[in-house]
Amino acid sequence: xxxxxxxxxxxxxxxxxxxxxxxxxxxxxxxxxxxxxxxxxxxxxxxxxxxxxxxxxxxxxxxxxxxxxxxxxxxxxxxxxxxxxxxxxxxxxxxxxxxxxxxxxxxxxxxxxxxxxxxxxxxxxxxxxxxxxxxxxxxxxxxxxxxxxxxxxxxxxxxxxxxxxxxxxxxxxxxxxxxxxxxxxxxxxxxxxxxxxxxxxxxxx
Amino acid sequence: xxxxxxxxxxxxxxxxxxxxxxxxxxxxxxxxxxxxxxxxxxxxxxxxxxxxxxxxxxxxxxxxxxxxxxxxxxxxxxxxxxxxxxxxxxxxxxxxxxxxxxxxxxxxxxxxxxxxxxxxxxxxxxxxxxxxxxxxxxxxxxxxxxxxxxxxxxxxxxxxxxxxxxxxxxxxxxxxxxxxxxxxxxxxxxxxxxxxxxxxxxxxxxxxxxxxxxxxxxxxxxxxxxxxxxxxxxxxxxxxxxxxxxxxxxxxxxxxxxxxxxxxxxxxxxxxxxxxxxxxxxxxxxxxxxxxxxxxxxxxxxxxxxxxxxxxxxxxxxxxxxxxxxxxxxxxxxxxxxxxxxxxxxxxxxxxxxxxxxxxxxxxxxxxxxxxxxxxxxxxxxxxxxxxxxxxxxxxxxxxxxxxxxxxxxxxxxxxxxxxxxxxxxxxxxxxxxxxxxxxxxxxxxxxxxxxxxxxxxxxxxxxxxxxxxxxxxxxxxxxxxxxxxxxxxxxxxxxxxxxxxxxxxxx
Numbered sequence: 001x002x003x004x005x006x007x008x009x010x011x012x013x014x015x016x017x018x019x020x021x022x023x024x025x026x027x028x029x030x031x032x033x034x035x036x037x038x039x040x041x042x043x044x045x046x047x048x049x050x051x052x053x054x055x056x057x058x059x060x061x062x063x064x065x066x067x068x069x070x071x072x073x074x075x076x077x078x079x080x081x082x083x084x085x086x087x088x089x090x091x092x093x094x095x096x097x098x099x100x101x102x103x104x105x106x107x108x109x110x111x112x113x114x115x116x117x118x119x120x121x122x123x124x125x126x127x128x129x130x131x132x133x134x135x136x137x138x139x140x141x142x143x144x145x146x147x148x149x150x151x152x153x154x155x156x157x158x159x160x161x162x163x164x165x166x167x168x169x170x171x172x173x174x175x176x177x178x179x180x181x182x183x184x185x186x187x188x189x190x191x192x193x194x195x196x197x198x199x200x201x202x203x204x205x
Numbered sequence: 206x207x208x209x210x211x212x213x214x215x216x217x218x219x220x221x222x223x224x225x226x227x228x229x230x231x232x233x234x235x236x237x238x239x240x241x242x243x244x245x246x247x248x249x250x251x252x253x254x255x256x257x258x259x260x261x262x263x264x265x266x267x268x269x270x271x272x273x274x275x276x277x278x279x280x281x282x283x284x285x286x287x288x289x290x291x292x293x294x295x296x297x298x299x300x301x302x303x304x305x306x307x308x309x310x311x312x313x314x315x316x317x318x319x320x321x322x323x324x325x326x327x328x329x330x331x332x333x334x335x336x337x338x339x340x341x342x343x344x345x346x347x348x349x350x351x352x353x354x355x356x357x358x359x360x361x362x363x364x365x366x367x368x369x370x371x372x373x374x375x376x377x378x379x380x381x382x383x384x385x386x387x388x389x390x391x392x393x394x395x396x397x398x399x400x401x402x403x404x405x406x407x408x409x410x411x412x413x414x415x416x417x418x419x420x421x422x423x424x425x426x427x428x429x430x431x432x433x434x435x436x437x438x439x440x441x442x443x444x445x446x447x448x449x450x451x452x453x454x455x456x457x458x459x460x461x462x463x464x465x466x467x468x469x470x471x472x473x474x475x476x477x478x479x480x481x482x483x484x485x486x487x488x489x490x491x492x493x494x495x496x497x498x499x500x501x502x503x504x505x506x507x508x509x510x511x512x513x514x515x516x517x518x519x520x521x522x523x524x525x526x527x528x529x530x531x532x533x534x535x536x537x538x539x540x541x542x543x544x545x546x547x548x549x550x551x552x553x554x555x556x557x558x559x560x561x562x563x564x565x566x567x568x569x570x571x572x573x574x575x576x577x578x579x580x581x582x583x584x585x586x587x588x589x590x591x592x593x594x595x596x597x598x599x600x601x602x603x604x605x606x607x608x609x610x611x612x613x614x615x616x617x618x619x620x621x622x623x624x625x626x627x628x629x630x631x632x633x634x635x636x637x638x639x640x641x642x643x644x645x646x647x648x649x650x651x652x653x654x655x656x657x658x659x660x661x662x663x664x665x666x667x668x669x670x671x672x673x674x675x676x677x678x679x680x681x682x683x684x685x686x687x688x689x690x691x692x693x694x695x696x697x698x699x700x701x702x703x704x705x706x707x708x709x710x711x712x713x
Contacts, residue, residue, distance in 0.1 A: 085279070086279035086280045086281055086616065086617060087273075087279055087280060088280060088491060088617065089270070089273070098494075127403075127404065128274075128402060128403045128404060130274035130275065130277060131277045132277070167274075167275070167404065168402075168404060169275075169332055169404070170275055170402070170404025170407075170408055171329075171330055171408065172405065175329055175330060175405075175408060175409070176330050178326075178329075178412070179327055179329050179330050180326075182322075182323075182326045182415065182416075182419070183322065183323030183326045183327065184323075185419075186319045186320075186322040186323055186326075186419050186422075187319065187320065187323065189319065189419075189423070190315070190316060190319040190320065190422075193315070193426050197312075
């Protein structure tokens with residue numbers, strides 16, 4: 001009896017000591033990274049043409065040893081709240097796995113905790129980035145590929161330092177011309193058929 | 206010795222058909238793998254062109270995850286475009302019905318297809334939510350070719366097989382709504398792999414459905430024939446077919462209450478099918494976090510069930526009609542459509558991916574079979590205004606689609622799951638009016654044929670013509686149809702009572 005109780009207790013204890021593999025919540029992350037980007041507040045960038053210079057690194061005012069578990073840093077382009085309205089496919093959710101705020105990855109770099117200098121990158125806004133308002137966020141990942149910390153260019157309410165991207169239309173002159181030509185051809189061919197029909201029925205009389 | 210006699214016999218012999226025909230030259234058999242003119246050829250031409258229209262009308266939904274980013278659409282914009290895509294056809298279908306009565310299905314459908322093809326070409330150059338809504342609206346008009354398909358099949362095939370012919374033609378056309386969910390992501394993927402970027406690849410992809418639509422219209426015009434005996438225009442000029450007046454056709458169509466009941470109930474089998482075509486890809490993509498390609502495949506399986514489900518509905522209608530007559534057809538329709546509603550409710554409630562897929566497929570089988578069963582009843586509602594009744598019913602289908610999308614799937618009011626469940630409840634309610642359909646000569650769901658006065662098929666169909674018109678002989682084709690439709694009494698009744706024709710039987 002006592003042995004069974006002991007077994008049960010040790011099982012429960014060992015289970016609670018197991019590392020938690022559940023989803024990481026954004027609210028549990030600490031904001032330890034300092035991220036800055038070149039676009040000024042309200043600036044409009046053109047997709048495929050303009051460049052963004054992003055700089056990221058550990059916040060130097062924090063105590064030593066803060067970034068010791070960080071192995072990778074991923075910098076992402078994220079939607080601002082105005083671009084999430086009435087668009088459930090860009091919704092912000094606390095569980096990072098289900099979160100759809102940051103859908104465009106700018107860069108992923110390994111992190112060396114010994115090296116104190118910040119890293120930076122000049123990134124051309126890709127041509128598949130849609131027209132919207134954005135900010136930039138960096139996530140720090142540990143050796144298990146889970147998020148452990150973050151940093152972003154805007155404040156906690158995502159209202160400051162937001163910039164806009166104007167995407168490419170995807171249209172080309174050739175495409176426009178083809179569309180118009182084929183459309184005209186469809187309508188004209190119908191009229192030609194009518195004319196032929198009329199001639200045939202007149203002839204058969 | 207001159208063999209004159211033989212020559213004269215050859216001239217007066219009626220044209221020979223590849224299939225056995227009745228007195229109206231409508232085929233009494235349906236041979237799927239034949240392309241014999243005019244019956245089976247008409248069948249293949251009509252379902253392929255209708256398929257093309259469905260592919261074009263629902264080409265946008267599977268690519269919405271890309272389009273919504275390119276054109277900066279909100280959920281409301283997408284909902285509105287979805288409603289627009291099915292609302293154009295509401296009136297287009299009624300108009301098409303009348304056009305078929307007056308000009309013949311071949312010209313009517315080919316004209317519509319060629320006039321809506323530009324909308325599909327212009328989808329490639331859409332640049333805002335407004336232009337996107339407009340192109341989807343005008344492309345949706347092409348769904349009116351459904352009416353010409355059903356009209357054409359009802360003109361080419363006789364009562365024992367009309368349900369099957371209508372069901373297979375309608376079903377294989379509706380297949381386009383499913384096939385497009387597979388085709389468009391595939392074409393998009395191919396074009397992107399060749400080197401185009403996402404926002405250009407989807408635009409180029411739209412040329413495929415547009416070209417398909419244009420070519421199918423050409424095939425219709427070149428190879429099709431309105432009636433077994435020839436085209437409307439030539440028959441009109443030769444005096445073999447009487448030209449009817451629009452006002453008469455219209456009056457006799459809209460005053461027939463059965464047309465209105467069927468229009469409502471069709472809104473909740475076919476309308477629901479259109480709604481699901483519009484929302485299901487995005488539903489699976491967003492709810493279960495699937496890839497575009499995978500969501501497209503699952504969404505496709507809903508529409509692809511049409512390959513057997515709608516024809517199955519038509520065949521069930523014919524089989525039940527043979528044994529139990531029109532009463533059997535009505536019962537079968539009510540039972541199958543109500544079960545469709547039940548499965549729709551279940552679909553809205555299940556939460557796992559596997560269960561959702563299974564329930565969706567079962568739901569699609571019942572929903573689409575109900576569509577086939579509806580058009581097992583429609584050919585018998587009116588003979589004079591067959592086109593208009595088909596058009597009203599078809600239009601009613603689109604009204605159902607507009608209503609369900611407006612009430613349950615616009616913006617962010619209900620989650621998609623809740624919307625689906627509520628739609629199921631509405632299906633069950635809107636199927637109840639079928640209980641009120643009554644034919645004096647055959648009965649309804651709960652009442653037998655009229656016993657207070659002797660009601661015959663001739664009485665019913667000839668009531669659409671007044672005495673002046675009868676004197677001119679305009680009612681003769683209705684008379685032939687009445688005779689051919691006697692099989693709707695069911696097996697037992699048919700052998701008991703066979704009334705004597707008022708006019709001498711016409712030997713053609």
